[in-house]
Amino acid sequence: MSVPVVPSVLDSIIAAARKRVEVARERRSLADLERAIAVGRGTGSAIQAEPSGRVRRTGPTVPSPAEGRAGSPTESRRSPGEGGRPANAGRAGAARTFMASLMQPGIRVIAECKRRSPSKGVLRPHYDAVAIAGQYATAGAAAISILTEPGFFDGALDHLVAVHxxxxxxxxxxKDFTVDEYQIAEAVLAGASAVLLIVAALDQPALVRLLAFASQVGIDVLTEVHDENEAHRAMDAGATIVGVNNRNLKTLEVSIDTAYRVxxxxxxxxxRVAxxxxxxxxxxxxxxxxxxxxFLIGERFMTEANPGEALASVIGDARAALEAQA
Ligand SMILES: O=P(O)(O)OC[C@@H](O)[C@@H](O)c1c[nH]c2ccccc12
Structure with a gap:
């Protein structure tokens, strides 16, 4: 493999992700997050991190939607490293439902909430992750993917907290560029059932280590590959949910052929997830x-006035096409 002279978009995104982790870690340690996860698991209580970083038990229920929305899933933009981390207002223990949902029979869609992408720019200027997720849930999404990467996708962990x-x-x-255990622990506390691990962004020991950590804190992993070599690495590492990304994250080019090939x-x-x-x-x-x-689908829905209707129609068309094939 040749060493790229010009850093790819992936390299820049990963460098920014590492920086955000370092900033967040200064405010609250990984050990502290792990303790909060253990408390949530043990008692079923909701956990909330105060801006000071101190953990506050909030009783046996999840935060109210109003509380969750306080972080505003709407048009907020956080620049990398800005103003510390969003509050973790999730419920540790929501995990493991991702895998179960993807194992149901038939066509299953992971519908994505994504305001912007590096390849297409802003997809949806008036972005409200909670409203979109509600439509997706009604339309029969098996799971919902929420971009939390702030610098290139206009995401925020707060969006996930509010949707949960x-x-x-x-x-x-x-949906983020996971390079550290810290982000996995954050995801659990925010209420995620799964995190993304991008094989192209990790060396093999890191991939194995992060898969083990996710298993330890009880969250599923979507392991993403772009080619045959990465698919072999995912298999070797013991990945159970493997996504084949038709978009090459280094060139941003899309080819559905990739999914057939791999x-x-x-x-x-x-x-298997396409x-x-x-x-x-x-x-x-x-x-x-x-x-x-x-099937993980974002842009197709993000550019529609009503993403839920678009999802329902794609699912309906897919079922009809399957019946016609049978
Ligand atoms: O919007 P699309 O073309 O339907 O793609 C969705 C999803 O696959 C894409 O957003 C994605 C796949 N892997 C990623 C990793 C990081 C950020 C984004 C992604």
Whole structure:
């Protein structure tokens, strides 16, 4: 492999993610987050980190939607490292529902909330993650992916906290560039059931270590690959949910061929997820026939006036196409 002279978008995003972790760690240690997770697990209590970083037990319920929304999932933009971390107002213990939901029979869509992307710019100027997630849940999403990366995707962990508060039964994926245990612990406390691990962003020991940590804190992992070599690495590391991203994160080019090419490497016992560039029910039906059960879709819905309606129509079209094939 040649060493790129010009840093790719992925390199820049990862450098920013590492910096954010270092800033957050100064305010609150990983050990402190782990203690909060253990407390939440042991008692079923909600946990809230005060801005001071002190953990406050908030009783046996999840925070009210109003409380969750205080962090505003709307048009807020956080620049990397700005003003500390959002409050962790989630419920430790929501985990493990992601995998269960993806293992249901039939076509399953992980619908994504994403305000902006590096390749397309702003997709949805008036972005309200809670409202969109509500539509997705009603339309039959198996899970919801929420971008929490602030610098390139206009995401925030607060968006996930607010969606979890409003829709506590929906499995949520924290979509971010995970490079450290710290982000996994944050995800658990925010109410996520899964985190993303991008194989291209991690060396093999880090991938293995982060998978083990996620398992230890009881959160599922979507392990993302872009090519055959990365798929082998994911298999070797013991990944159970493997996503094949049709978008090359280094060049940002999309080719659905990637999903067809890489599928055979992922053992059938694992959950296969096709990601990116998916637009029609026919796309889903044909990948389903190749062994993909779940589909991660963002842009297709983000550019629609009513993302929930668009999701329902893609699911309906996919089912119709499957029946026509049978
Ligand atoms: O918006 P699309 O083309 O439907 O793609 C969704 C999802 O696959 C994409 O957002 C994504 C896949 N892997 C990522 C890693 C980081 C950020 C974003 C992503």
């Amino acid at each position: 508060a409003a829709h506590p039964d929906v499995p949520l994926l924290r 599928a055979p490497i992922i053992a059938p016992a694992r959950v 990601e990116s560039g998916l637009r029609t029910g026919a796309d889903l039906a044909s990948l389903y026939a190749t062994g993909y059960g779940a």
